[in-house]
Amino acid sequence: MPDTLSIAIVALNEEANLGRVLDSVRWADEIVVVDSGSSDRTCDIARQRGARVIYEPWRGYTGQKNYALELSTKDWVLSLDADEEVSPELAREIRAILSRTHGGGDFEGYSVPRKNLFLGRWIKHGGFYPDPKLRLFRRGMAYSTGRDPHDRFEMVTGKRTEQLKGALIHHTYPTLTLYLEHMNRYSSVWNRVPDAKPRRFSLNAIVLRPLATFIYNYFVRLGFLDGREGLLLHLYHAGYVSWKYAKAWEMGRPLAPATPEAASKSDPKARGESPWPTNENQPPEGRESKADLPR
DSSP states (O other), X not given: OOOOEEEEEEESSOTTTHHXXXXXXXXXXXXXXXXXXXXXXXXXXXXXXXXXXXXXXXXXXXXXXXXXXXHOOSSEEEEEETTEXXXXXXXXXXXXXXXXXXXXXXXXEEEEOEEEEETTEEOOSTTOSSOOEEEEEETTSEEXXXXXXXXXXXXXXXXOEEEOSSOEEEEEESSHHHHHHHHHHXXXXXXXXXXXXXXXXXXXXXXXXXXXXXXXXXXXXXXXXXHHHHHHHHHHXXXXXXXXXXXXXXXXXXXXXXXXXXXXXXXXXXXXXXXXXXXXXXXXXXXXXXXXXXX
Protein backbone atom coordinates (compact mmCIF):
# COMPACT_ATOMS: atom_id res chain seq x y z
CA MET A 1 0.00 0.00 0.00
CA PRO A 2 1.16 3.59 -0.60
CA ASP A 3 2.38 5.64 2.33
CA THR A 4 -0.03 8.21 3.74
CA LEU A 5 0.34 12.00 3.88
CA SER A 6 -0.67 14.70 6.36
CA ILE A 7 -0.88 18.37 5.37
CA ALA A 8 0.07 20.72 8.24
CA ILE A 9 -0.98 24.40 8.01
CA VAL A 10 -1.05 27.20 10.58
CA ALA A 11 -3.47 30.04 9.91
CA LEU A 12 -4.93 33.28 11.14
CA ASN A 13 -7.48 35.28 9.13
CA GLU A 14 -6.54 33.57 5.87
CA GLU A 15 -9.93 33.42 4.14
CA ALA A 16 -8.42 35.04 1.03
CA ASN A 17 -5.80 32.29 0.66
CA LEU A 18 -6.82 29.12 2.46
CA GLY A 19 -9.27 27.73 -0.12
CA ARG A 20 -6.61 27.83 -2.83
CA VAL A 21 -3.98 25.87 -0.91
CA LEU A 22 -6.51 23.31 0.35
CA ASP A 23 -7.87 22.74 -3.16
CA SER A 24 -4.33 21.95 -4.33
CA VAL A 25 -3.97 19.09 -1.80
CA ARG A 26 -7.45 17.52 -1.85
CA TRP A 27 -5.78 14.17 -2.58
CA ALA A 28 -3.94 14.11 0.79
CA ASP A 29 -5.01 11.62 3.49
CA GLU A 30 -5.24 14.21 6.27
CA ILE A 31 -5.31 18.00 6.50
CA VAL A 32 -4.55 19.67 9.83
CA VAL A 33 -5.19 23.40 10.22
CA VAL A 34 -4.02 25.02 13.46
CA ASP A 35 -5.87 28.31 13.88
CA SER A 36 -4.83 30.91 16.44
CA GLY A 37 -8.11 32.83 16.62
CA SER A 38 -9.36 33.86 13.20
CA SER A 39 -12.21 36.36 13.10
CA ASP A 40 -13.04 35.76 9.43
CA ARG A 41 -14.20 32.62 7.55
CA THR A 42 -10.87 30.78 7.79
CA CYS A 43 -12.16 27.94 9.98
CA ASP A 44 -15.37 27.53 7.96
CA ILE A 45 -13.40 27.27 4.71
CA ALA A 46 -11.09 24.67 6.25
CA ARG A 47 -13.94 22.51 7.57
CA GLN A 48 -15.84 22.74 4.28
CA ARG A 49 -12.82 21.14 2.58
CA GLY A 50 -12.52 18.34 5.11
CA ALA A 51 -9.70 19.72 7.25
CA ARG A 52 -9.37 19.04 10.96
CA VAL A 53 -9.31 22.45 12.64
CA ILE A 54 -7.64 22.90 16.04
CA TYR A 55 -7.61 26.18 17.94
CA GLU A 56 -4.30 26.99 19.62
CA PRO A 57 -3.24 30.37 21.02
CA TRP A 58 -0.28 31.81 19.16
CA ARG A 59 3.03 30.20 20.22
CA GLY A 60 5.24 32.02 17.74
CA TYR A 61 6.08 30.86 14.22
CA THR A 62 8.28 27.90 15.15
CA GLY A 63 6.17 26.83 18.11
CA GLN A 64 2.92 26.90 16.15
CA LYS A 65 4.35 24.88 13.28
CA ASN A 66 5.86 22.28 15.60
CA TYR A 67 2.46 21.93 17.27
CA ALA A 68 0.90 21.27 13.85
CA LEU A 69 3.50 18.54 13.29
CA GLU A 70 2.58 16.95 16.63
CA LEU A 71 -1.06 16.74 15.52
CA SER A 72 -0.24 15.07 12.20
CA THR A 73 -0.79 11.30 12.22
CA LYS A 74 0.20 9.98 8.78
CA ASP A 75 3.47 8.52 7.47
CA TRP A 76 4.65 11.73 5.82
CA VAL A 77 4.03 15.42 6.53
CA LEU A 78 3.89 18.28 4.02
CA SER A 79 4.04 21.62 5.83
CA LEU A 80 2.47 24.50 3.92
CA ASP A 81 1.81 28.19 4.46
CA ALA A 82 -1.71 29.40 3.81
CA ASP A 83 -0.54 31.63 0.93
CA GLU A 84 1.15 28.76 -0.90
CA GLU A 85 -0.19 26.34 -3.51
CA VAL A 86 1.05 22.91 -4.59
CA SER A 87 1.62 22.85 -8.34
CA PRO A 88 0.35 19.85 -10.35
CA GLU A 89 3.99 18.87 -11.07
CA LEU A 90 4.85 18.84 -7.37
CA ALA A 91 1.69 16.90 -6.54
CA ARG A 92 2.69 14.18 -9.03
CA GLU A 93 6.17 13.95 -7.52
CA ILE A 94 4.86 13.67 -3.97
CA ARG A 95 2.34 11.00 -4.92
CA ALA A 96 5.13 9.06 -6.64
CA ILE A 97 7.17 9.21 -3.42
CA LEU A 98 4.19 7.95 -1.43
CA SER A 99 3.69 5.06 -3.84
CA ARG A 100 7.45 4.35 -3.93
CA THR A 101 7.65 4.89 -7.69
CA HIS A 102 9.66 8.10 -7.53
CA GLY A 103 12.95 6.38 -8.34
CA GLY A 104 15.06 9.03 -6.62
CA GLY A 105 16.52 6.94 -3.84
CA ASP A 106 15.56 6.41 -0.23
CA PHE A 107 15.33 9.77 1.53
CA GLU A 108 13.63 10.89 4.73
CA GLY A 109 12.95 14.45 3.58
CA TYR A 110 12.61 16.58 0.46
CA SER A 111 13.14 20.27 -0.19
CA VAL A 112 10.91 22.03 -2.67
CA PRO A 113 11.61 25.04 -4.93
CA ARG A 114 9.24 28.00 -4.57
CA LYS A 115 7.92 30.37 -7.21
CA ASN A 116 7.52 33.61 -5.27
CA LEU A 117 4.94 35.99 -6.75
CA PHE A 118 5.29 39.70 -5.95
CA LEU A 119 2.56 42.05 -7.24
CA GLY A 120 1.49 39.09 -9.40
CA ARG A 121 4.90 38.60 -11.05
CA TRP A 122 7.06 35.51 -10.60
CA ILE A 123 10.37 36.81 -9.20
CA LYS A 124 13.05 34.65 -10.86
CA HIS A 125 16.21 36.47 -9.78
CA GLY A 126 17.80 38.24 -6.83
CA GLY A 127 17.86 35.09 -4.70
CA PHE A 128 14.09 34.50 -4.84
CA TYR A 129 14.26 31.40 -7.06
CA PRO A 130 14.59 28.48 -6.67
CA ASP A 131 14.44 29.38 -2.95
CA PRO A 132 14.34 25.68 -1.85
CA LYS A 133 12.52 24.92 1.40
CA LEU A 134 12.47 21.66 3.34
CA ARG A 135 8.74 20.91 3.55
CA LEU A 136 8.14 17.18 2.94
CA PHE A 137 9.48 14.66 5.42
CA ARG A 138 8.62 11.48 7.27
CA ARG A 139 6.70 12.18 10.43
CA GLY A 140 9.07 12.72 13.33
CA MET A 141 12.10 13.26 11.11
CA ALA A 142 12.08 17.09 11.04
CA TYR A 143 11.20 20.07 13.20
CA SER A 144 10.70 23.83 12.90
CA THR A 145 13.46 26.08 14.19
CA GLY A 146 14.97 29.52 13.58
CA ARG A 147 14.38 33.02 14.90
CA ASP A 148 10.87 34.38 14.49
CA PRO A 149 9.63 35.40 12.02
CA HIS A 150 12.23 33.57 9.88
CA ASP A 151 11.38 29.97 10.72
CA ARG A 152 12.67 26.98 8.81
CA PHE A 153 12.53 23.19 8.99
CA GLU A 154 15.56 21.03 9.74
CA MET A 155 15.99 17.28 9.63
CA VAL A 156 16.91 15.20 12.63
CA THR A 157 20.70 14.78 12.61
CA GLY A 158 22.01 12.44 9.93
CA LYS A 159 18.83 12.14 7.86
CA ARG A 160 19.30 12.52 4.10
CA THR A 161 17.31 14.86 1.90
CA GLU A 162 16.80 15.47 -1.81
CA GLN A 163 15.38 18.38 -3.80
CA LEU A 164 12.26 17.90 -5.89
CA LYS A 165 11.64 19.57 -9.26
CA GLY A 166 7.99 20.55 -8.93
CA ALA A 167 7.43 23.92 -7.25
CA LEU A 168 5.34 25.46 -4.55
CA ILE A 169 3.62 28.59 -5.85
CA HIS A 170 3.97 31.28 -3.21
CA HIS A 171 1.35 34.02 -3.54
CA THR A 172 3.33 36.35 -1.33
CA TYR A 173 2.29 39.98 -1.70
CA PRO A 174 -0.39 41.02 -4.21
CA THR A 175 -0.17 44.69 -3.13
CA LEU A 176 2.53 47.05 -1.90
CA THR A 177 0.39 47.97 1.09
CA LEU A 178 0.31 44.36 2.27
CA TYR A 179 4.05 43.96 1.75
CA LEU A 180 4.93 47.08 3.73
CA GLU A 181 2.54 46.12 6.54
CA HIS A 182 4.13 42.67 6.80
CA MET A 183 7.70 43.99 6.74
CA ASN A 184 6.84 46.51 9.46
CA ARG A 185 5.36 43.73 11.60
CA TYR A 186 8.19 41.27 10.87
CA SER A 187 10.84 43.83 11.82
CA SER A 188 9.06 44.21 15.18
CA VAL A 189 8.66 40.45 15.71
CA TRP A 190 12.38 40.00 15.05
CA ASN A 191 13.02 42.20 18.09
CA ARG A 192 10.48 40.49 20.37
CA VAL A 193 11.98 37.01 20.54
CA PRO A 194 13.16 35.95 24.03
CA ASP A 195 16.87 36.49 23.33
CA ALA A 196 16.44 39.84 21.53
CA LYS A 197 18.63 42.58 22.97
CA PRO A 198 18.88 46.33 22.41
CA ARG A 199 21.67 47.38 20.04
CA ARG A 200 23.77 50.48 19.86
CA PHE A 201 22.97 52.90 17.07
CA SER A 202 25.02 51.74 14.10
CA LEU A 203 25.36 53.40 10.70
CA ASN A 204 26.74 50.12 9.45
CA ALA A 205 23.63 48.15 10.43
CA ILE A 206 21.00 50.81 9.71
CA VAL A 207 22.46 52.35 6.53
CA LEU A 208 25.37 50.42 5.02
CA ARG A 209 24.02 46.89 5.51
CA PRO A 210 20.68 47.66 3.79
CA LEU A 211 22.56 49.38 0.97
CA ALA A 212 24.87 46.38 0.53
CA THR A 213 21.84 44.06 0.59
CA PHE A 214 20.20 46.02 -2.21
CA ILE A 215 23.36 46.16 -4.35
CA TYR A 216 24.03 42.44 -3.92
CA ASN A 217 20.49 41.25 -4.66
CA TYR A 218 19.59 43.77 -7.35
CA PHE A 219 22.84 43.90 -9.30
CA VAL A 220 25.04 40.90 -8.42
CA ARG A 221 22.14 38.41 -8.24
CA LEU A 222 20.45 40.02 -11.27
CA GLY A 223 17.33 41.25 -9.52
CA PHE A 224 17.05 44.03 -12.13
CA LEU A 225 15.92 41.38 -14.66
CA ASP A 226 12.57 41.20 -12.85
CA GLY A 227 11.53 44.65 -14.04
CA ARG A 228 9.71 47.24 -11.98
CA GLU A 229 8.45 44.63 -9.53
CA GLY A 230 12.02 43.49 -8.91
CA LEU A 231 13.18 47.05 -8.25
CA LEU A 232 10.41 47.69 -5.72
CA LEU A 233 10.90 44.33 -4.00
CA HIS A 234 14.64 44.75 -3.45
CA LEU A 235 14.33 48.43 -2.55
CA TYR A 236 11.74 47.78 0.17
CA HIS A 237 13.46 44.61 1.36
CA ALA A 238 16.55 46.73 2.02
CA GLY A 239 14.27 49.05 4.00
CA TYR A 240 13.14 46.09 6.09
CA VAL A 241 16.76 45.30 6.96
CA SER A 242 17.20 48.88 8.16
CA TRP A 243 13.98 48.80 10.20
CA LYS A 244 15.10 45.66 12.07
CA TYR A 245 18.25 47.29 13.41
CA ALA A 246 16.67 50.69 13.96
CA LYS A 247 13.99 49.06 16.13
CA ALA A 248 16.70 47.11 17.99
CA TRP A 249 18.30 50.46 18.85
CA GLU A 250 14.91 51.90 19.82
CA MET A 251 14.43 49.05 22.34
CA GLY A 252 17.18 50.45 24.54
CA ARG A 253 16.28 54.11 24.08
CA PRO A 254 14.77 55.78 27.15
CA LEU A 255 11.18 56.83 26.65
CA ALA A 256 10.51 60.56 26.46
CA PRO A 257 8.59 61.83 29.49
CA ALA A 258 4.92 62.33 28.71
CA THR A 259 3.41 65.77 29.13
CA PRO A 260 -0.27 66.75 28.92
CA GLU A 261 0.49 69.04 26.01
CA ALA A 262 2.32 66.33 24.05
CA ALA A 263 -0.40 63.82 24.81
CA SER A 264 -3.12 66.13 23.59
CA LYS A 265 -1.35 66.57 20.28
CA SER A 266 -0.82 62.87 19.63
CA ASP A 267 -3.86 61.28 21.28
CA PRO A 268 -7.30 62.13 19.86
CA LYS A 269 -8.93 60.85 23.05
CA ALA A 270 -7.08 63.55 25.02
CA ARG A 271 -8.69 66.13 22.73
CA GLY A 272 -12.13 64.65 23.35
CA GLU A 273 -12.30 63.15 19.85
CA SER A 274 -12.95 59.63 18.66
CA PRO A 275 -9.75 57.73 17.74
CA TRP A 276 -11.59 56.58 14.60
CA PRO A 277 -12.31 59.32 12.05
CA THR A 278 -15.51 57.68 10.79
CA ASN A 279 -17.66 54.69 11.60
CA GLU A 280 -16.47 53.15 8.36
CA ASN A 281 -12.93 52.81 9.74
CA GLN A 282 -13.93 51.51 13.16
CA PRO A 283 -13.42 47.77 13.70
CA PRO A 284 -16.56 45.78 14.60
CA GLU A 285 -17.30 45.53 18.31
CA GLY A 286 -15.38 42.73 20.00
CA ARG A 287 -13.04 42.22 17.06
CA GLU A 288 -9.36 43.09 16.88
CA SER A 289 -7.75 44.71 13.88
CA LYS A 290 -6.09 42.12 11.64
CA ALA A 291 -2.86 44.11 11.65
CA ASP A 292 -2.63 43.74 15.43
CA LEU A 293 -2.86 39.96 15.46
CA PRO A 294 0.27 37.74 15.37
CA ARG A 295 1.01 35.77 12.21
